Amino acid sequence: MSARDHLDAVAADFTDLHLDLPDSTDTDGPIGWTGYDEARARAASRTGEQESVVCGTGRVGGTEAVLIAFEFGFLGGSVGGRTGLLVEAAFQQAVLRRLPVVSLIATGGSRMQEGMRALSQLQRMAKAAAAARAAGVPHVAVLRDPTTGGGWATLGAGADVTLALDGAQVGFAGSRVRPDGDTHAYSARSQFETGHVDRRRW
Secondary structure: OOHHHHHHHHOEEEEEOOOOOOOOOOOOOOOOOOOHHHHHHHHHHHHOOOOOEEEEEEEEOOEEEEEEEEOOOOHHHOEOHHHHHHHHHHHHHHHHHOOOEEEEEEEOOEOHHHOHHHHHHHHHHHHHHHHHHHOOOOEEEEEEEEEEHHHHHHHHOOOOEEEEEOOOEEEOOOOOOOOOOOOHHHEHHHHHHOOOOOEEEO
16 A cells, blocks of 8 residues: 555545645765665656655544655655655644654665765654654554654654554564564564553554
8 A cells, every 4th residue: 555545544635735835956865775766756656756765644533633644655754854854744743733753664764875865864753753742743653564763763663642553564674674683672562561562453
């Protein structure tokens, strides 16, 4: 399912958050990763999205909320500079309008092709989420498959209520990082058993 499929499944009357995202002036990103520009163009063409996250407002169970949905088809839902800006703007909108936040997470983590620019977005997203909590804005995270890396550390583990979907891989290191590791330890079921997930749907 795409990000918009998930949004359609949980929310009514979804409206995109409009944000003027900066265009990269660097060829193949800030560290010159060969083929990165082409990879982003293919991801945009394949998914119809301009970035790895879709943000906006909609009604969840009759309650208006700000929604953040990761598009895994866009470079594995990876977090880059523009991703961080969108997530930050979504939390700021939630604080401004006093709306709860629902994040539907599916990400492989930070985007290697952007180097430190991508890693710095984890601080940006964590700060935005913490500011919303300090303002009394609730945040519900839904862990899809996979929820790994910075997406888990900042949005998933840092939410007020964390829910997980059946079979989701959840943990800081994904299966490609630790192919011979304990698969149960990095599962939604394990995170529930150890108290990192509040509720799971099997």
